[in-house]
Amino acid sequence: MGYEQKVNSLHLDVLKEIGNIGAGHAATALSTLLDKQIDMKVPNVKIVSFDEMMDLAGGPDNVVVSVFLRIEGDAPGSMFFMLGIEQASYFIRSMVQDECFSFHSSTPSDIGMSAMQELGNILSGSYLSSLSDFTGLNLLPSVPSLSVDMAGAIIGFGLIEISQVSDYAIVIDTALREVESVDSGDVNGHFFLLPDPDSLEIIFRSLGVEE
Numbered sequence: 001m002g003y004e005q006k007v008n009s010l011h012l013d014v015l016k017e018i019g020n021i022g023a024g025h026a027a028t029a030l031s032t033l034l035d036k037q038i039d040m041k042v043p044n045v046k047i048v049s050f051d052e053m054m055d056l057a058g059g060p061d062n063v064v065v066s067v068f069l070r071i072e073g074d075a076p077g078s079m080f081f082m083l084g085i086e087q088a089s090y091f092i093r094s095m096v097q098d099e100c101f102s103f104h105s106s107t108p109s110d111i112g113m114s115a116m117q118e119l120g121n122i123l124s125g126s127y128l129s130s131l132s133d134f135t136g137l138n139l140l141p142s143v144p145s146l147s148v149d150m151a152g153a154i155i156g157f158g159l160i161e162i163s164q165v166s167d168y169a170i171v172i173d174t175a176l177r178e179v180e181s182v183d184s185g186d187v188n189g190h191f192f193l194l195p196d197p198d199s200l201e202i203i204f205r206s207l208g209v210e211e
Helices: 009-034 050-056 085-095 110-135 149-161 199-206
Strands: 038-041 044-049 061-071 078-083 139-141 145-150 168-178 185-197
Touching: 009 038, 009 044, 009 110, 009 149, 009 168, 038 110, 044 050, 050 149, 050 185, 061 085, 061 110, 061 149, 078 085, 078 110, 085 110, 085 185, 110 139, 110 145, 110 185, 110 199, 145 149, 185 199
Parallel strands: none
Antiparallel strands: 038 168, 044 168, 061 078, 061 139, 061 145, 078 185, 168 185
16 A cells, blocks of 8 residues: 555644645745735645646646746655646736736746745745754755646656656645735635655655554
């Protein structure tokens, strides 16, 4: 039996709490960066197969905005942060104060693209820092790369990059919103954490999941 089959609701609650602590740190960093109050929460954490991960991204042909990075250290792996293209455009318009910005554009502005990369950098760094604190593992993010493409192409590229992976991913749902804006709804995205083959076992053992 694989570790992913041994994880129960208590273990997922621990992962959710780790995610919420990371979300709190990210919300503080974003609020400072944007000079406006940002609220962030993690409504759900689950373990899914790669096929289910593709479904959560809207299917292989769905165009998404993704920030991808490698995780180095005690438990290497890969991480994607994905937003639907409309939700990503909405949030970046708020970040850069540019009502015309859209990821649908053939030439989106450099400042908007940089803002999206910084958003992914803040969120992923905050989550990895929280995971590292809980597990005692040394986890270091690489420089993130930004892509606007079909979900199948983005995820496929990530899997090629890490060559050998486990069959499962940890999914951390993420909802963020601008608190003081009456027009601001939740912007919902997903973190996909793909540990390298031995890393899933290392993470779960460090959280108290026995073999």
